[in-house]
Amino acid sequence: MSQTDLEIVVDDPAAPEENSPSVASSGTIEIIACVLLLALAAILGYDNWRTGASWDSTGPEPGYFPFYLSLILGGGSLYGLIAAFLARRGPSETFVTRAQARRVMAVFVPTLLFCLVTQFLGLYVASFLLIAGFMRLVGKIAMWKSLLTAFLFTAIMFVTFDIAFDVIMPKGPLEAAFGY
Amino acid sequence: MEAFGLLLHGFAVLLTWKTLMLMMVGLVLGIFVGVLPGLGGPNGVAILLPLTFTMDPTSAIVMLSCIYWGALFGGAITSILFNIPGEAWSVATTFDGYPMAQQGRAAEALTAAFTSSFIGSLVAVLLITFLAPMISSFALKFGPPEFFAVYLLTFCSFVGLGREAKHKTVISMSLGLLLAGIGMDTVSGQLRMTFGSSELLRGINFLVAVIGLFGISEILLTMEERLALRGHAASISLRVVLGVWKDLPRYWVTLLRSSIIGCWLGITPGGAIAASFMGYNLAKRFAKDPESFGKGRIEGVFAPETAAHASGTSALLPMLALGIPGSGTAAILLGGLMVWGLNPGPLLFVEHKDFVWGLIASMYLGNVVGLVLVLTTVPIFASILRVPFAAVAPMIVVSCAIGAYAIQNAMFDIWLMLGFGIVGYVFKKIGIPLAPFTLALVLGNRAEDAFRLSMIGSGGDLKVFWSNGLVGSITTLAIVLLFWPAIGGLLARIGWTKATKSAGGKNIS
Numbered sequence: 001m002s003q004t005d006l007e008i009v010v011d012d013p014a015a016p017e018e019n020s021p022s023v024a025s026s027g028t029i030e031i032i033a034c035v036l037l038l039a040l041a042a043i044l045g046y047d048n049w050r051t052g053a054s055w056d057s058t059g060p061e062p063g064y065f066p067f068y069l070s071l072i073l074g075g076g077s078l079y080g081l082i083a084a085f086l087a088r089r090g091p092s093e094t095f096v097t098r099a100q101a102r103r104v105m106a107v108f109v110p111t112l113l114f115c116l117v118t119q120f121l122g123l124y125v126a127s128f129l130l131i132a133g134f135m136r137l138v139g140k141i142a143m144w145k146s147l148l149t150a151f152l153f154t155a156i157m158f159v160t161f162d163i164a165f166d167v168i169m170p171k172g173p174l175e176a177a178f179g180y
Numbered sequence: 181m182e183a184f185g186l187l188l189h190g191f192a193v194l195l196t197w198k199t200l201m202l203m204m205v206g207l208v209l210g211i212f213v214g215v216l217p218g219l220g221g222p223n224g225v226a227i228l229l230p231l232t233f234t235m236d237p238t239s240a241i242v243m244l245s246c247i248y249w250g251a252l253f254g255g256a257i258t259s260i261l262f263n264i265p266g267e268a269w270s271v272a273t274t275f276d277g278y279p280m281a282q283q284g285r286a287a288e289a290l291t292a293a294f295t296s297s298f299i300g301s302l303v304a305v306l307l308i309t310f311l312a313p314m315i316s317s318f319a320l321k322f323g324p325p326e327f328f329a330v331y332l333l334t335f336c337s338f339v340g341l342g343r344e345a346k347h348k349t350v351i352s353m354s355l356g357l358l359l360a361g362i363g364m365d366t367v368s369g370q371l372r373m374t375f376g377s378s379e380l381l382r383g384i385n386f387l388v389a390v391i392g393l394f395g396i397s398e399i400l401l402t403m404e405e406r407l408a409l410r411g412h413a414a415s416i417s418l419r420v421v422l423g424v425w426k427d428l429p430r431y432w433v434t435l436l437r438s439s440i441i442g443c444w445l446g447i448t449p450g451g452a453i454a455a456s457f458m459g460y461n462l463a464k465r466f467a468k469d470p471e472s473f474g475k476g477r478i479e480g481v482f483a484p485e486t487a488a489h490a491s492g493t494s495a496l497l498p499m500l501a502l503g504i505p506g507s508g509t510a511a512i513l514l515g516g517l518m519v520w521g522l523n524p525g526p527l528l529f530v531e532h533k534d535f536v537w538g539l540i541a542s543m544y545l546g547n548v549v550g551l552v553l554v555l556t557t558v559p560i561f562a563s564i565l566r567v568p569f570a571a572v573a574p575m576i577v578v579s580c581a582i583g584a585y586a587i588q589n590a591m592f593d594i595w596l597m598l599g600f601g602i603v604g605y606v607f608k609k610i611g612i613p614l615a616p617f618t619l620a621l622v623l624g625n626r627a628e629d630a631f632r633l634s635m636i637g638s639g640g641d642l643k644v645f646w647s648n649g650l651v652g653s654i655t656t657l658a659i660v661l662l663f664w665p666a667i668g669g670l671l672a673r674i675g676w677t678k679a680t681k682s683a684g685g686k687n688i689s
Contacts (some may be wrong), residue, residue: 001347032609037351043359047373059636060370062365065628069358075349083347095609100404104605107403111396111577111601117593118581127578131571139570153575157582167235 020099025092030084037077045070106138120173128154187309189535194545199242200616202235203542204242207550210250215257215561216572222508223394225388227579229516230586236533237520242542244516248509249301249543252489254499254561256293257554260502261286261562264591270488270598272460276473276480283476287416288539290558291424292481296435298551300486302356303439303447304493307541308500311341312529312540315501317675319526324633324642329654332659334504337448356617359384360624379592386515386622387598388593389583393614394508395580396601399573401608416558431482434463438483446506447497457606459487465642467484493543501526504623508615519587 048063048070052063055061094106110130111169117126131150135141162180194200213224228247232240235465235579259270260277273293280289322330342349362373363383374380428435438459445455472482493597495506496513503525505511518526522532529536554561584597607614638644646652660667 002346026610029606033606033610037355040355041358046375047375051370051372055640059640060632062368062370064302065631066361066372069354069361073351073354073358074346075568076354079347080351082185083345096404103403104400107577108602109401110574111598114574114577114581115598118594119591123578123581123585127574127581130578131574134574135568135571139568141568142569149571151642153578157578159584160231161586165231167230167582168589169585170591 018096021103022094022096024095024097026095027084027088027092029095031081032082034084035079038074038081041077042069043075053093062177107134110134110138118170120172122175123169125172125174126159127157184314186537187541190534190539190541191545192543193534193538194242199239199542202239202243202247203546203549203552206246207250207546207553210247210252210550211257211554211557211561212250214254214565215564216252216576222390222512223398224248225509225512226390227395227576227583229387229512229519230583232516233519237532238538240520241513241539242534242546243426244513246546246550248513249297249496249546250553252297252301253294253493253550253554256485257290257295257405257558257561260289260293268396270456270484272456272484272488274479275460276475276477279474279476280481283416285476287420287478288424288478289481291416291421291555293485294554295424295428296482296485297489298437298547299435300439300442300489300491301543301547303538304443304497305492305547307443307494308497308543309326309540312497312501312676315497316526318530319502320530322526324630324637325647326651326654328337328627328630328634329645329651329658330502330504331623331630331659334623335627336658336662337436338619339343340661341448342613342616344611344613344643346665349616351431352607352612352614353462353616353620355413356620357624357627359389360386361628366625366629367428379590382588382590384596384621385587385593386618387587388596389514389621390508390512390515390618391584392600393604393618395576395583396597397604397608399576399681400601400605402569403573417553421555421595427478431479433466434479434483435486436461437462437466438486439490441485442492445487446491446494448506453527455491456484456488460484480657496543500539501625503528505619506602510617511618512673514687515622517611561601 041127045067048067051063052061053063053067055064110133114126114130128150131153132146135146135149136143139146158169163167210224211226213227220274220630224249229244232243235243256272256273256277258264259273260281263274263278277289277293281284312646319326338353339349341348358373360383362380363371364381365372368534372383387672423430438455441458441462460473463479464470467473467479492507492509495504495510499505499510499514503514503523505514514524517528522528522535579592580597584593587593604614607617634644638647644651645655
């Protein structure tokens with residue numbers, strides 16, 4: 001019966017220092033989000049009003065329900081906007097620090113590239129590149145381990161989805177060369 | 181005892197090698213996603229949902245509910261060994277679970293957690309078995325106005341009882357309802373809010389949004405917080421298990437109290453988190469020595485785990501009986517039902533008996549098998565955390581993309597998922613709750629249809645929502661709940677302090 005002696009310690013290899021400067025405050029992001037939501041409410045509200053947001057002989061027109069919802073959304077975001085502006089006078093909370101933003105980008109940018117590559121080369125090639133690249137470049141894991149893991153994972157996914165469960169994924173020239 | 185006979189029939193449906201295999205696979209996958217940092221119940225179910233698209237509904241739901249059980253059990257492993265709650269409702273488990281692990285009683289804490297999850301879910305499943313058929317046969321008499329009133333009640337209770345700032349809940353919910361309306365209007369066949377885009381014609385798929393909101397955004401958040409785990413390894417021996425089980429009867433009050441709290445809060449939407457804290461706080465309040473909580477007391481594990489799992493499970497009750505999910509995961513299962521061409525709601529109990537009772541029976545079986553499985557395999561799963569996050573993160577991204585694409589075979593959905601990932605990340609950081617959004621997105625069309633059908637029936641008269649005692653009281657209750665904070669404040673001012681205290685379960689943070 002083994003217990004505490006066996007400690008599992010997992011540390012991030014690229015652990016940066018704390019107290020890195022703030023990139024944006026929560027208040028600012030809240031204001032931006034509320035402005036965007038307000039704009040969305042306006043666009044959707046206008047579109048629904050154009051579709052018809054009143055009553056006709058059979059009941060509410062198609063735009064009726066969403067039109068009033070966009071009014072509610074607009075009202076909520078306007079309130080949020082004012083509340084965020086008023087709260088700005090007090091001390092502001094940090095939304096992300098620079099080190100945090102860098103880490104978030106370290107995963108977001110590869111994900112974005114992955115989606116782009118999927119569009120043109122198919123999902124499996126993109127997934128191989130994403131896993132191998134991420135492990136090697138972000139995780140600083142040995143090249144052979146990265147390549148092997150990426151290959152195995154992609155192969156398992158291919159067998160599970162495309163072959164065993166008949167769930168067809170987007171494919172590119174490489175799969176076409178093998179006849180899939 | 182009609183329910184009992186039907187349940188036996190449900191077991192008969194399940195007891196084939198194929199279903200049992202699927203069960204094991206589902207449980208293992210579930211524990212896996214539960215243990216992985218950055219994934220949890222709803223994410224796991226959403227990502228693995230595509231696996232079940234080609235199965236028949238009964239096998240599919242068996243596998244999914246097992247994934248869900250597995251994820252619930254898996255969440256307890258990380259809370260206790262690593263002090264990372266996989267879900268918001270496991271937070272209370274870490275209070276006493278992690279100290280126990282530090283004292284070298286990890287095995288005991290884990291056994292307690294698994295056992296109490298088992299008991300909590302079992303009580304909830306029993307409740308579902310006997311209550312769900314009754315509620316659904318009652319709901320068969322519902323017309324569109326009644327259904328709209330129930331939807332309204334669900335939405336209003338989120339706004340009125342939620343712990344977040346009210347306007348943020350309203351934003352989240354109205355956004356969800358709006359996005360649900362994109363695409364073809366189901367009543368008139370007219371296009372709405374598509375802006376001429378052929379991709380938006382299909383509408384925004386609920387599951388794609390969920391995968392982005394929970395899966396992708398969770399990865400971004402986990403990266404931001406920088407993963408540094410420090411935990412304890414544990415293996416569970418039969419002796420420890422029996423030791424904990426032998427002491428169980430002593431804690432029956434705690435277990436029963438937490439089960440009841442859990443079942444009650446689980447049926448009201450969004451209650452699982454509140455349930456776990458309430459279970460913990462009440463156990464502490466009623467204990468003879470409350471100060472020993474938080475220092476590694478086994479009751480501190482029993483109480484929140486039982487409540488959380490009772491509520492997580494009973495959240496499926498309104499989903500099955502009325503078609504209204506009580507939690508995020510229940511909402512995803514509901515999305516699954518629609519993919520398989522089943523129409524959630526009271527008719528399910530009449531038209532798809534096999535399916536419903538198969539599901540309920542699989543909850544019993546999955547729970548038992550899951551308990552045995554986790555107790556025996558903890559060391560293997562705990563070691564998953566030794567896999568570097570740099571390897572896990574891209575794999576989760578790939579799984580999310582596969583899940584999003586498979587739903588409608590559309591590349592556009594992968595981009596949509598990415599967009600929702602950013603939205604989810606920002607919303608979580610600025611405190612806009614995601615649960616109302618998810619619920620609104622899955623229920624939006626049905627709520628709108630119910631509203632418009634009642635309007636057509638009544639000739640546009642809003643009084644239809646007060647036309648009889650039933651619909652009138654539901655609608656009134658909904659409006660009372662919506663303004664509950666104001667009403668509660670008012671009552672307190674008049675001197676009804678007791679009334680506000682009993683409703684104060686929500687103000688625990």
